[in-house]
Amino acid sequence: xxxxxxxxxxxxxxxxxxxxxxxxxxxxxxxxxxxxxxxxxxxxxxxxxxxxxxxxxxxxxxxxxxxxxxxxxxxxxxxxxxxxxxxxxxxxxxxxxxxxxxxxxxxxxxxxxxxxxxxxxxxxxxxxxxxxxxxxxxxxxxxxxxxxxxxxxxxxxxxxxxxxxxxxxxxxxxxxxxxxxxxxxxxxxxxxxxxxxxxxxxxxxxxxxxxxxxxxxxxxxxxxxxxxxxxxxxxxxxxxxxxxxxxxxxxxxxxxxxxxxxxxxxxxxxxxxxxxxxxxxxxxxxxxxxxxxxxxxxxxxxxxxxxxxxxxxxxxxxxxxxxxxxxxxxxxxxxxxxxxxxxxxxxxxxxxxxxxxxxxxxxxxxxxxxxxxxxxxxxxxxxxxxxxxxxxxxxxxxxxxxxxxxxxxxxxxxxxxxxxxxxxx
Amino acid sequence: xxxxxxxxxxxxxxxxxxxxxxxxxxxxxxxxxxxxxxxxxxxxxxxxxxxxxxxxxxxxxxxxxxxxxxxxxxxxxxxxxxxxxxxxxxxxxxxxxxxxxxxxxxxxxxxxxxxxxxxxxxxxxxxxxxxxxxxxxxxxxxxxxxxxxxxxxxxxxxxxxxxxxxxxxxxxxxxxxxxxxxxxxxxxxxxxxxxxxxxxxxxxxxxxxxxxxxxxxxxxxxxxxxxxxxxxxxxxxxxxxxxxxx
Numbered sequence: 033x034x035x036x037x038x039x040x041x042x043x044x045x046x047x048x049x050x051x052x053x054x055x056x057x058x059x060x061x062x063x064x065x066x067x068x069x070x071x072x073x074x075x076x077x078x079x080x081x082x083x084x085x086x087x088x089x090x091x092x093x094x095x096x097x098x099x100x101x102x103x104x105x106x107x108x109x110x111x112x113x114x115x116x117x118x119x120x121x122x123x124x125x126x127x128x129x130x131x132x133x134x135x136x137x138x139x140x141x142x143x144x145x146x147x148x149x150x151x152x153x154x155x156x157x158x159x160x161x162x163x164x165x166x167x168x169x170x171x172x173x174x175x176x177x178x179x180x181x182x183x184x185x186x187x188x189x190x191x192x193x194x195x196x197x198x199x200x201x202x203x204x205x206x207x208x209x210x211x212x213x214x215x216x217x218x219x220x221x222x223x224x225x226x227x228x229x230x231x232x233x234x235x236x237x238x239x240x241x242x243x244x245x246x247x248x249x250x251x252x253x254x255x256x257x258x259x260x261x262x263x264x265x266x267x268x269x270x271x272x273x274x275x276x277x278x279x280x281x282x283x284x285x286x287x288x289x290x291x292x293x294x295x296x297x298x299x300x301x302x303x304x305x306x307x308x309x310x311x312x313x314x315x316x317x318x319x320x321x322x323x324x325x326x327x328x329x330x331x332x333x334x335x336x337x338x339x340x341x342x343x344x345x346x347x348x349x350x351x352x353x354x355x356x357x358x359x360x361x362x363x364x365x366x367x368x369x370x371x372x373x374x375x376x377x378x379x380x381x382x383x384x385x386x387x388x389x390x391x392x393x394x395x396x397x398x399x400x401x402x403x404x405x406x407x408x409x410x411x412x413x414x415x416x417x418x419x420x421x422x423x424x425x426x427x428x429x430x431x432x433x434x435x436x437x438x439x440x441x442x443x444x445x446x447x448x449x450x451x452x453x454x455x456x457x
Numbered sequence: 458x459x460x461x462x463x464x465x466x467x468x469x470x471x472x473x474x475x476x477x478x479x480x481x482x483x484x485x486x487x488x489x490x491x492x493x494x495x496x497x498x499x500x501x502x503x504x505x506x507x508x509x510x511x512x513x514x515x516x517x518x519x520x521x522x523x524x525x526x527x528x529x530x531x532x533x534x535x536x537x538x539x540x541x542x543x544x545x546x547x548x549x550x551x552x553x554x555x556x557x558x559x560x561x562x563x564x565x566x567x568x569x570x571x572x573x574x575x576x577x578x579x580x581x582x583x584x585x586x587x588x589x590x591x592x593x594x595x596x597x598x599x600x601x602x603x604x605x606x607x608x609x610x611x612x613x614x615x616x617x618x619x620x621x622x623x624x625x626x627x628x629x630x631x632x633x634x635x636x637x638x639x640x641x642x643x644x645x646x647x648x649x650x651x652x653x654x655x656x657x658x659x660x661x662x663x664x665x666x667x668x669x670x671x672x673x674x675x676x677x678x679x680x681x682x683x684x685x686x687x688x689x690x691x692x693x694x695x696x697x698x699x700x701x702x703x
Contacts, residue, residue, distance in 0.1 A: 141699075194694075257549070261564055314567050457536055
């Protein structure tokens, strides 16, 4: 929602106050080793090339899809004593809208040691898994991976009791305390037990979570380093219930197709699994090759994407017909685009990533090929970055391709690109 | 019978000599280590200056906590890297990025390729990781030196082979040739001595890169204190907590 100028001024005032506070804190930090804050300014420009003749064209103006043009972020990150903070003020611009600003505490939590027991309380990012492209056991944060120019993750309210031994650890986490079932899964209240063990060349992770929406989820992951250059990993999650957005069932009539509320349905598959295996090979010359394949029993399958393709075409064909309001076509078409909001779009995915880095010059580059083994869709992403003393430069280009009825073939974007600059103080 | 006894005697003498040589090399390395660290566990604050030719390119600050048993925790303190941590437990390595909530298990090769090769600053001792022999004497910068050919005894060492030159007079490190797994000379290290708290210590290690022309690094040891961390801090799962001294 666009912010009012008054609200933007208030935000700006807050940011200035924070900066002053940060600077004075920084001065004190010289004397107090337990306080340390850093400030980063980021400017990101984005551009997109829309797919010509997309079946979603009528609905696109009603969504923010593909309209992000820039964002300017001011980030304050650090801690004072037991309290850690990550505050980000963002001014973002979308095509056709006035720039909007917001200030969000992405993290604000305290690490406490009470009677020899360790606790964390507050708002904290809880993402994690051993994998890169898809993270089966990321059951608390549910991070969307492989975004082209991702924004910083926003933590979730939590309370954890952490215990550490020589080779292991366990944490009992209450996420979103006081919540029951909310609009989206990551806002649900849940309780989770996380386990970790370091056993020789292997790191072993386990998680057991319970929430009202999904019931019990049990997962495990392992990362093994069998040699100086090779790392192998695997991750597996078994859920009592899953949840996914799918298009209307086949055979829907015209009225149903034009009903925005019915454009997508929530399916709850029983006992779905998510699994991934992968590895990374790194060479002395600075090259690394990562490969991963995965299965996600809660992602839409090829039949779902084909159905979406047919229904989108049917809606587009209804435009201009007597008695069919254009607004209804646009609304239903826009609503159906929410299917792309799901973190992972691929039932069976494969990722190959070739990366190169040179710490001496600060340059790094990568080439990612992400493919769907279900529907033949694919994305190719090239990225380059340079890290200097304080300045960082990033740029990336992504091309979506594949059959028109595949997940990536259906996306309204054909190409996306970004350029970013950040300055750390 | 006589022949057999003589052979056994010769073998015993040669084994005894080898053991004595081994003990001598270990003692030399221990003496050299004392000039670099001088404390069994504690914190070393380090400034790494990277040069392109003669021009200063980057400056990085690190705090390194060391514990016996080849354990070290590196905290990245420069503005652009703040919040990153690297943990080394023997031959196992983890990298923690500030935006993540799970430490990444990384390989020895990934550690070697990291910014300023953090292995160079986190490894402050040779005696636990290397063994070898005294292969001769040479004069380096006008100083008479013992030349030691060292071979890494563990798979995770950054440099599997080192040719180390120690001053004959007091065994302080003068120069080290650092070789990577392919046996290419990766870096040439020079050690500058100074007085720290009344002790003669290495104050600067200069690394001239032989794989990348015109690149060199100066590692300045700003302070060494016996400020220690409990064992919890050297658990990879602990890296997600923020209550680490910066």
